[in-house]
Amino acid sequence: xxxxxxxxxxxxxxxxxxxxxxxxxxxxxxxxxxxxxxxxxxxxxxxxxxxxxxxxxxxxxxxxxxxxxxxxxxxxxxxxxxxxxxxxxxxxxxxxxxxxxxxxxxxxxxxxxxxxxxxxxxxxxxxxxxxxxxxxxxxxxxxxxxxxxxxxxxxxxxxxxxxxxxxxxxxxxxxxxxxxxxxxxxxxxxxxxxxxxxxxxxxxxxxxxxxxxxxxxxxxxxxxxxxxxxxxxxxxxxxxxxxxxxxxxxxxxxxxxxxxxxxxxxxxxxxxxxxxxxxxxxxxxxxxxxxxxxxxxxxxxxxxxxxxxxxxxxxxxxxxxxxxxxxxxxxxxxxxxxxxxxxxxxxxxxxxxxxxxxxxxxxxxxxxxxxxxxxx
Numbered sequence: 478x479x480x481x482x483x484x485x486x487x488x489x490x491x492x493x494x495x496x497x498x499x500x501x502x503x504x505x506x507x508x509x510x511x512x513x514x515x516x517x518x519x520x521x522x523x524x525x526x527x528x529x530x531x532x533x534x535x536x537x538x539x540x541x542x543x544x545x546x547x548x549x550x551x552x553x554x555x556x557x558x559x560x561x562x563x564x565x566x567x568x569x570x571x572x573x574x575x576x577x578x579x580x581x582x583x584x585x586x587x588x589x590x591x592x593x594x595x596x597x598x599x600x601x602x603x604x605x606x607x608x609x610x611x612x613x614x615x616x617x618x619x620x621x622x623x624x625x626x627x628x629x630x631x632x633x634x635x636x637x638x639x640x641x642x643x644x645x646x647x648x649x650x651x652x653x654x655x656x657x658x659x660x661x662x663x664x665x666x667x668x669x670x671x672x673x674x675x676x677x678x679x680x681x682x683x684x685x686x687x688x689x690x691x692x693x694x695x696x697x698x699x700x701x702x703x704x705x706x707x708x709x710x711x712x713x714x715x716x717x718x719x720x721x722x723x724x725x726x727x728x729x730x731x732x733x734x735x736x737x738x739x740x741x742x743x744x745x746x747x748x749x750x751x752x753x754x755x756x757x758x759x760x761x762x763x764x765x766x767x768x769x770x771x772x773x774x775x776x777x778x779x780x781x782x783x784x785x786x787x788x789x790x791x792x793x794x795x796x797x798x799x800x801x802x803x804x805x806x807x808x809x810x811x812x813x814x815x816x817x818x819x820x821x822x823x824x825x826x827x828x829x830x831x832x833x834x835x836x837x838x839x840x841x842x843x844x845x846x847x848x849x850x851x852x853x
Contacts, residue, residue, distance in 0.1 A: 488534035489624045489684040497699050505597030507535040510701040520704035521805040524670055525846075528630040529700035530691050537600025538623050538678055539607070541591040543615035550584070550591060553610055555727065555750045557737035561586045566650040566665050568735050570727055571595075571603060576752020576759075577723045578730065579606060581715065585652045585665060592652070592663065594625070594676070596717045624684035628691060629674030629700075629708070631849065636694035637664075637675055640687075644675060649850035657687065666851065669705070671712025671844055673851040710811060711804045713772060713843030719783055720770060720799045720813050726752070728759035729815070731770045736760065768796065768815040772843035773827070775810035778803075779836045781829040787814055788828045788835070795820055798829060804845055811845045812838070 485508040494501065499510035510532065512520060523529055541550055551558035554569045561567055563586050571579040580599040585592045595603040608617045628637055638645045641655050644664055652665035660683050668674035679687050691697050706716070715721045721730045739745050742757050750756075758764035775781055780803045787796040801812030812829075820827065823842050828835035 486535075488532055489681040490532045490534065490626075490688055493685050493688060494532065494699075499699070499701060502702070504702055505535045507597065509535060510699070512701040512703045513699050515698065517701070517703040517707065518805050520698070520700040521707050523698050524630045524672060524700055524704060524708055525806050526630065526632075527698070528628055528633040528636050528674075528694075528696040529670075529704070530688065530697050531627040531629065531700050531705055532624075532688070533597075533627050533676070534624040534681070534684065535597035536625055537593075537595040537597065537604060538620040538625060539593045539595070539604060540618040540620060541593060541607075541611075541615050542589070542618060546591050546615035547586070549611035549614035550593075550607075551746070552749060553607065553751065555736045555740050555753070555756055557739045557746075558584070558591070559746070560739065563588045564651050564653060566652050566667055570732065570735060571606065572727075572751045572756070573723055574751045576726050576755035578717075578721045578725055578727065579603065579723060580717055581721060581732075583665070583667065585663075587652070587654070587663070592678075598718060620678075622681055623678050624681045625676060625678055626684065626688060626691070627668050627674060627676045628697065629668045629670040629672050630696075631673055632696035633672070633674040634851070636691060636696045637677075639694060640690055647675075648853040649673075660687075662687075669712070669714055670708035671714070671846055671848045671850075672708070673849055706800075707802055707805055710800050710802060710813065711806055711844065711846040712848060713813075713845060715770075715813075716800055725770075725815075726756055726759060726766070728756065729766050729768055729770065733760055766818060769818050769821040770799070770813060770815055771821050772841045772845060773798070773801075773812040773814055773829075773838045774807075774841040774845070775812070775829065776837040776839060778810065779831055780810045781812050781831055781836055781838065785812075786830045787816060787838070788830060789820065790826065792828075795827065806846050810836075811841075813843075816840070
C-alpha cells in the first residue's frame, strides 16, 4: 500500500513542481512528479533532443570518510573501489551473502572520501547495511541536507555551463566540486537516460533557486518520472525493484560488465565480497544460471508491461516481463524480461500473453536506443 499523500516526504522542489503543474504520485516514500502538462511523450522527446531537468532528490546521498573507506567499501561489492582514481565515478552493486542484489548505486572518489548515491526506495536499508558492515572501518555519513538534480540530453552541457563554467570539461563518469554563487555543488557527468548529461548535488536550501536558473535556460524543460522510466528502458538500464532485486545475481541480470577483472577469478583481489563463491562460479560457467535478463521487441504494436507472462513456441511458460512500454524514440513496444539462457539469444521468438492474447516478441540487443555519453 502506498502512503496517503499527506504522509509522503517532499523533496526541496515540491512547491516548484506544483507551480509547474506537475501531476504528483507516491514514489519511494516521496510525493514525486510523474509528468508535467506537456505530457510524458513530449518530455521524453525533449530530453532526447534538447535537455530535461529531473528532480532526483529522493535518492540517497552519503559520504564514506577515512583512510580505509575504499578498502572497506570494496568488501561489500564485486567491483574495484581501491583503484578508482580521484574524480572518477563507477557503477556498483551491493550484494547479499547469497550473491543477490540489494541495490545498484553510483560512487565517486572525491579525493579524501567516497561520495555514494543509492536508490530512493532502498536508501534507509542501504545506509543501515553499509553502517553495520563497515561502520567500524570508516565514517558513514548520510547527507539528507542535500538535494540532487539531473539535467539530461544533448543540450544539457550548453545549459549547465552557463551557470557552472568548466563543467563542459568533464567526461562521462567523472565528477568535480564546483562553486555557484558561493555555494558548494558537486557535479558528475552521468545520469540514467542513455544521453549525455549531469547530476548535481546541491544544498537543499538552494535547490529551488538553482532549479529555476536551469529552467530559465532555453534548452531546459522539467521532466517527470514517467519519461525517466521510458528513457532508461530504451537505454537498457535496470530499475531496482523491477529488473533487479534480492532474487537476482549480477550474472543473471547481465550486469557482469560491472565486475572488473581485479575482482574476478585470477584477479589480484578476486572474491572477498558477499556471495563471491556463487557469483564467481556463475561468471566462470561452473554454476549454471536458470535465467538471464534480455531485451525484447514486440512484433505487433501492443505495449507489453511488467508481470506479463512469456511463453515459448510450445506454449510453455518460460519467463516474465520486468519492464515494458511503447518506446517513444524507437516507436515500438520494448521490454526487459528474464528467460532461460537457452532462449536468450538475439532473434529468439517468444509470445507475451497480453489480456489472454499472444503478442509475438523477439529477443533484441540492448540498448534499444544508442547511448550518447560524452567520452571526450
